[in-house]
Amino acid sequence: MKKPIKIDFVSDVSCPWCAIGLQSLQVALQKLDAELEPSLTFQPFELNPQMVAEGEDITEHLHKKYGSTAEQAASARENIRARGEALGFTFNMDKRGRIYNTFNAHRLLHWAEVEGAGKQVALKKALLTAYFTEGENPSDPTLLVRIAATSALRPAASAISSTHSMLISVESMSKAMSLKSRKFKGEEMPWRTRPGSISVACVMQSLEVSGISVT
Numbered sequence: 001m002k003k004p005i006k007i008d009f010v011s012d013v014s015c016p017w018c019a020i021g022l023q024s025l026q027v028a029l030q031k032l033d034a035e036l037e038p039s040l041t042f043q044p045f046e047l048n049p050q051m052v053a054e055g056e057d058i059t060e061h062l063h064k065k066y067g068s069t070a071e072q073a074a075s076a077r078e079n080i081r082a083r084g085e086a087l088g089f090t091f092n093m094d095k096r097g098r099i100y101n102t103f104n105a106h107r108l109l110h111w112a113e114v115e116g117a118g119k120q121v122a123l124k125k126a127l128l129t130a131y132f133t134e135g136e137n138p139s140d141p142t143l144l145v146r147i148a149a150t151s152a153l154r155p156a157a158s159a160i161s162s163t164h165s166m167l168i169s170v171e172s173m174s175k176a177m178s179l180k181s182r183k184f185k186g187e188e189m190p191w192r193t194r195p196g197s198i199s200v201a202c203v204m205q206s207l208e209v210s211g212i213s214v215t
Helices: 016-031 058-066 070-087 103-115 119-133 141-150 154-163 170-177
Strands: 003-011 036-044 182-184 187-189 198-204 207-212
Touching (some): 016 070
Antiparallel strands (some): 182 187
């Protein structure tokens, strides 16, 4: 009998290490398919919650946030590209010139959780591919409508199209996007401990594995 395991994957759509972490997790789970029955849920985390609508040049952003030089940023991008390639995920760094606000992408991810049937995983992977592989803007309502439809979230796509403002469900979205401390096994576990520092955390029952962001 397979052992059930609940996994909360705390991440942002614009974080390359989150894409690498998810790919690594799925590879590991495939190897343990005969032993584990995972339940994977994506929790919201915004690396740059104050990011303006038009986004920001990625090199300028890294310099302002971390003091990185253009050479250091290029080296980091090549490291990320190689790590992704080894795991079967394509980073087209020449297409990823800007970093964007991801608030609405997280709202759509919550809608996928409400819809159930594993739709969150398909949506998350589609969002990561759109940004890192295709170089698209994850805050663009047109893109979100298209991805929602291709991820079998047609009610969400319809709601986005009709309002063009992502006001899908005030009550359910407030639950997803509070980004405050949540309860995990009776103890508070804040997803955001230091703003902008932790980019991906994988919480498996009582085990937490975290990664550090570079974007």
